[in-house]
Amino acid sequence: MLRLFRIDAPRKRDVIQLDIAHAGGSYKVALKRVAGARRFTLRVRSATRDVVLTMPVRSSLISAREFVERHAAWIGARLNRLPLPVPFESGAVVPLRGVNHVIHHRPDLRGNVWIETGCAVSLEAENALCVACDTPHLSRRVADYLRREARRDLENAVRRHTAAIGAEARRVTVRDTVSRWGSCSASGALSFSWRLILAPSYVLDYLAAHEVAHLVHLNHSPKFWALTKKLAPETDRAEAWLKAHGASLHRFGSVEAE
Ligand SMILES: [Zn+2]
Numbered sequence: 001m002l003r004l005f006r007i008d009a010p011r012k013r014d015v016i017q018l019d020i021a022h023a024g025g026s027y028k029v030a031l032k033r034v035a036g037a038r039r040f041t042l043r044v045r046s047a048t049r050d051v052v053l054t055m056p057v058r059s060s061l062i063s064a065r066e067f068v069e070r071h072a073a074w075i076g077a078r079l080n081r082l083p084l085p086v087p088f089e090s091g092a093v094v095p096l097r098g099v100n101h102v103i104h105h106r107p108d109l110r111g112n113v114w115i116e117t118g119c120a121v122s123l124e125a126e127n128a129l130c131v132a133c134d135t136p137h138l139s140r141r142v143a144d145y146l147r148r149e150a151r152r153d154l155e156n157a158v159r160r161h162t163a164a165i166g167a168e169a170r171r172v173t174v175r176d177t178v179s180r181w182g183s184c185s186a187s188g189a190l191s192f193s194w195r196l197i198l199a200p201s202y203v204l205d206y207l208a209a210h211e212v213a214h215l216v217h218l219n220h221s222p223k224f225w226a227l228t229k230k231l232a233p234e235t236d237r238a239e240a241w242l243k244a245h246g247a248s249l250h251r252f253g254s255v256e257a258e
Contacts (some may be wrong), residue, residue, distance in 0.1 A: 098200030
């Protein structure tokens, strides 16, 4: 889990892509040369539904292509096993604070986005996320709404946790991150994934507590964990939830990886 809470921003590397044809389809494999890598390592990332080949700095592109082509069937099987993306469209079921909501397009009504509870419009969801707009704007409206809700919940949680320990966050940013759910810079700026609004509220609250605790301890020492658990007693439960379900949050809407 440590990787998800990396304190430093990830370094951007130059990425070369290979196009691989296999079994009538094709997919892209991003090549990453990594200092210290001793062999080729393939990874299929569920969040972005893409493939990454990590390789030693001195390996040739030809050997990289050969390696990928040898493993084309394995990659194809992995990609096929990934859960299907859930775009924000009418009828899609999307969790909000851990509770399923069906997106209900209401072009006949005025307004923006609102929640109707207990209306049982779908077998999978008792609640509806109603959106009044023209069809082309539906996905954007839902995405904007979820980001706004995420920002509000995260700002409230950060305010509560910083007040509890007398610390101060310089600012709270909400983004679409793939490799981590939250981060804290040395200057005290906190950043979070908007997708936390999809998870049960105790998960979002834990992430806020985790990053607020970094305002005091810029590490993952025992003192850091003690403070996090004091702020968020459900730390272990939230970590377990993220481990089991975190990756699935990337299925919803479009991924604007940063
Ligand atoms: Zn951390």
